Amino acid sequence: MSPLFQNDQFVIAMSNPNQRHVLSALVQNVPGVLAHISGMLASRGFNIDSLAVGETEDNNLSRMTFVVVGDGHVLEQVGKQLQKIVTVVEVLDVSSRDFVERDLLLLKVSAPAGAVRSEIRELVDIFRGKIVDVGPDEIMVEISGRENKVQAFIERMREYGITELCRTGRIAMVRSESRMPSLNHLAGSYTTL
Template identity: 80%
Template sequence: MRHVLSALVQNVPGVLAHVSGMLASRGYNIDSLAVGETEDPHLSRMTFVVVGDDHVLDQVRKQLEKIITIVRVEDVSSYDYVERDLMLMRVKAPPGGQRSEIRELVDIFRGRIVDVGPDEIMIEISGRESKVQAFIERMRPYGISALARTGRIAMVRSAEATADESEPSPAEARG
């Protein structure tokens, strides 16, 4: 099973290396990882995607909660949530009919052309992983020159209240 975890961490040097190293040393594979500053410049949000059963999820959460720089860990995938992935792709697109076909596909997938060269264009697509993957497959016949993707980011919808918000996590209890 695929689990999306969100960890609120102190924004200090080395926290990413510490967290990813701890998970790797215990044999847990991270399918996706994204980190960014939150509305509080002293905190960052790390979003992980891990695959495993509930036992694996429980072990990953316990290991994360032991790390001093982690403020709170939440299993986002157990709630109603929104997730997004961002991709930039450079694809072969000589002027003419092929470029028009690609432009139509970009519009259908609600993407944007962000750069145009003589024989290539750069496209930005964001959305659920399945949408991004479907777009990649549609572009393969045209010739993908380069592709870069972010890790997944996710957030619980505002109508949902999480149980973890009312009780401090082990990291919060430590002070």
């Protein structure tokens, strides 16, 4: 069973004290929501490792994806605190389910023309990244993927000299229950695909 904070329902998953929980919160798209939620978590001593906020399929709602570290008790406390916030519609512990996550990185690395630049291009290809800008002495690279892939790329680039780095933080979405999508909600009594 997955931890789900919705209305007054909450189920605790047993976990270790260093467990990273990826939470997805559906919130009203109004000014101040981000500040309110992050301020509330910080004031209660919860550390947010990663935070990403963006639009959803509904213009009235935004999705916040954040990562907190802790055991089942920490997760329960975060859930209870989020339930108290009027602008929070729903919160799901995505990490307790089968999910897809991505992190986006833009990185500038020192890359003078010649062999070094070729090495960097090879590494970008290995990590399935893209070179998005080339200057006389620098290359800007875009990499997306799981957090560990992005971190591994950063570590490889350190030896060349990272001049600037920017990350989005994790975004995540629970996989569909079935790999073949159901169209029942679109077609009324559609029985099979």
